[in-house]
Every structure is written in C-alpha cells, then in structure tokens.
Amino acid sequence: MKAGAEERAAHHAAREIGGEDVVFVGIGAPSVAAVLAKRTHAPDSTLIYESGVYDANPSGPPTSTGSPEVVEGAARISDMLSVFADLQAGRFDVAVLSAAQVDVRGNLNSSVIAPGSESPRLLVGSGGAHDISTLVDRLVIVMAHDRRRIVDEVDFVTSPRRGGPDRSTILVTSEARFDVTDAGLVLTGVRAGRDPDEVVAELALITPVTLRDPLEQLSEPGDDSLQAQRAFMAGSRG
Amino acid sequence: MSRSRLVELAEAVADHVRPGDTVFLGGFGHSVPYGLAHEVLRQRITGLTVVKAGADIVLDELVAGGAVAKVIAGYVGNPGIGLAHGYARARAARTIEVEEWTNFSVVLRLEAARLGLPFLPTRVLRDGDLPSLLGERLATVICPFTGEPLTAVPALVPDVALVHAQRATAEGMVQLWGVAGDTVTGARAARRVVVTVEEIVPADQVRDWPESTILSGPQVAAICHLPGGAEPSYVAGYHGRDDAAFRRYDETSRDPDRLAEHLSALAVNR
Secondary structure, three states: OOOOHHHHHHHHHHOOOOOOOEEEEOOOHHHHHHHHHHHOOOOOOEEEEOOOEEEEOOOOOOOOOOOHHHHOOOOEEOOHHHHHHHHHOOOOOEEEEOOOEEEOOOOEEOOEEOOOOOOOEEOOOOOOHHHHHHHOOEEEEEOOOOOOOEEOOOOOOOEOOOOOOOOEEEEEOOOEEEEEEOOEEEEEEEEOOOOHHHHHHOOOOOOOOEEEEEEEEEOOOOHHHHHHHHHHHOOOOO | OOOOOEOOHHHHHHHHOOOOOEEEEOOEOEOOOHHHHHHHHHOOOOOEEEEEEEEOHHHHHHHHOOOEEEEEEEEEEEOOOEEOHHHHHHHHOOOOEEEEOOHHHHHHHHHHHHHOOOEEEEOOOOOOOHHHHHHHHOEEEEOOOOOOEEEEEEOOOOOEEEEEEEEEOOOOOEEOOOOOOOHHHHHHHOOEEEEEEEEEOOHHHHHOOHHHEEEOOOOEEEEEEOOOOOOOOEEOOOEOOOHHHHHHHHHHHHOHHHHHHHHHHHHHOO
C-alpha cells in the first residue's frame, strides 16, 4: 500500500500520542490522527471532543464534534462547559489541532486570510482552538506541508502559542516534524529518504529553521497504519 | 399541576421571540432547533442578536434570511464541510455586526448569567488578536487570593433560548439526552425558553427518568410538538443526521440567488 500525503501526516501526528494520554481532539485531520493512535499503538488513550463527549471511539470521521460517530461507543456524554473546565484545570495531557494557517512561532489563524485587503477571506473563527492553544500543556498541530499554510507570520492570531517551561508545541506535516519554540521552528524529523534542506525550502520561509542533529527519519506508514486509517475513513471499526 | 404551555409553533415564536431580542440557539451538531429558526424567518422577525458557541448552518440561514443584526459566537461554519457562505457574505458586506469570541468564553459568559453573576474569570483571551478586537468587552481582574491576573468575561443573558429536545410534558418539563454541547448552559442562562420536541409525554414518564430533564418551571415559556424539528441535524433515539443536506447547503448557499430560493421554500413548506 502506498500512503498519500494526508495519510503520512496523520501517521506522524498519531505517533505524538501514546500510553494513557488524555487527548482533546479537533475535527478533521486531528481526529484521524487521534483515532489512528487509539486504534494502533495507544489503545489506552482517552479521546475527548468539545461537544462534551469523553472517552470517545468514533466509528468514522465525524463532521462535527457533536456528530453521531463521536457518541457511538463513548464512555460519557457531559457538556461543553465540563470539557473546557477540565482543559483549564489541566486535566488533559495533549491536544491535536489544525488551522488555516500556522506561523513559525506556533500561532494559529482560523479567523481571516488577508485582513485589510480588498477581499479578505473570512473563516469560521476560533471554535475551541484559542482556548486549547492557550490552556493545554502539549499541543500537536497537523498541517499540510504547504507554504500557504505554514508561514512566517499568520495574518491573524486567533490562537496564540503559549510558551513556558512545561509546555511544548509540535508541528507535524506529511514531510516533517518540528518543535515550535520561542526562537522559531526546529526541524527534528524528516520523511525518510528526503533531503531536509529541500523539505524546509518547500515552505519558503524567511525566518531561519534550525535543523536538529541528528534528524529523526520519519518512517512511512506501514500497512497496519494505512488499514486502520482507511477503515476509519470508511466508517468501519475494522 | 401547573398550566399547559403547549402551543402551536407560530404562536410560540410570535409570543416569545421579539424583534431585537438576544437569542440563544440550542443544539450542538445534535438536536439543532431548525424548525424554530425557520419559523423566525417565516415571521420576518428582524434585528436579532444571535448567541452560540459553535453555530452550524441554522445561523447561516437566519443571517441570510435577514433576521440577524449581530452575531456573538466562537465558530460559525458548516461543520466538517467549510464556511457559512451567507454569513461570510453578510460579514463582508457589513450588514451584520460580528463579535468573535471562543467556544469556552461564550459558554463562560452564559454560565455567568446562569449563576446570576456579572462576570466570570478565566485564563483565556489574554493573548493573540482576539482580545484587542473585543476591546472593552473584556477586562483584567486580579485574583484576591493568589494575585494571578485573569480575564473577566461579562455575563450574557439571552432574552430567549430556542431549544429542540426529545420530549416534554405540556406543562414544560423538558427532557434532552445525547450531545448537548452548550445547550443546557445557554437555556438556563436565558430569561425564557421556547422548546420544540419530538414527543409530548405525560408527567409520569418524565418522573420515571428525571435525570434527563434539563428544564422545568416558569423559565419554559412555550412547548411545541414538532417531530423532525431538528432536521437536518440528528436527534438521538429518533432520527439520524442528514449529512447530504449539509453538503447540498454548501452548494446552494454559495450562490445568493439559490440561497434566497432555498429560504423562500422554507417559508412555504412547513
């Protein structure tokens, strides 16, 4: 089986979840990554959706955090206030998010592209993303490996990265893994067999990217990963 | 036994949703009050301020149908599909005012109202570009015990909450189970609640299972029997989510003329 770019990104992001992590999960690519982890190497992880669903095990990709797929097989349905209360109280280990744009400081934009221009592109807004990026200790951001998505400076800071000694932010794409630091991006891993300089150059960033030595070689998703992802996308628990 | 609050949909909306009201929309992916919202459009009620943590296309319809003056929300889109096109056009044309909050802060504002407090403190909305847009709607308070600076978000009291639930008694005991999201917080924060339900049931059925009762008493202004009143969203125990309808809406709402046709069809078909 050959993996597509989205499948590689999900595979790499899933590796960030392990053990008994309690995971706050967003819709879209974050859900694929979190469910993949749960279905493969992290069966004891606990997935939580902002609609109030705790310990979810979605059968297929949910279109909204309140969708039937999220509820089916879940341990508990509470409400949104409880989920954000637990987030603020530090009861979650990690969150997985995506956005329209991310910048080299780890700030996320889901509000507007090109504000102040003749035709700004108005987006859906924060949802819970601002609350998550502000409050969670470990944040995993999944993005397409695309220069329009990963930028020097986001057009609008919807969800700021909060730095600090006990906090970490990881940016994962189909081609790379970065630590996001106060000083910018640190490339820690690259898709096996690819030239790291070329991978970084594809993002056309002005801000320098630091390359960690040695770089981790990110393995291609194996058949188990692809089968699990594809079963999930097809709405099967297979 | 208290008086019956069971009325027809048109009467409930005419009596309890007034032009210029601040309206909380119930539902969260699940049990979204489409029937009530469509009646608001039918009655051409305007000038509403609509409140919701995460809003789906029901808000897009209300905006495109001209009912809304202002939106207070954390997210407005077509979940899992993309943008709310009617809403985005209205924002771009500045025919509506938008306050962009976050899901947590909207819920906290409603919870402050529910608690009867003027504000609640939180650690969000301190950094990034949202706080400066919100300006004086936010303040910093210093915790009197720890000295920690916190963001104060003001209470938000909806005049009316529109809620769809599984069942209720005619007298206004309302039962909702499954995903609620911000529904219960918002409904309990509101001055009055208008509820549509799949089934009207006798009180003993509610009293056999009181843990599912989310509302009762004088806050419930009206109950309407409206099976299917949450379509195309789903209602646990009654019907599934019509995912295709959300995809069709994405297509339809890209074109203002087609969206207008869709909205006028809603006004006729009830």
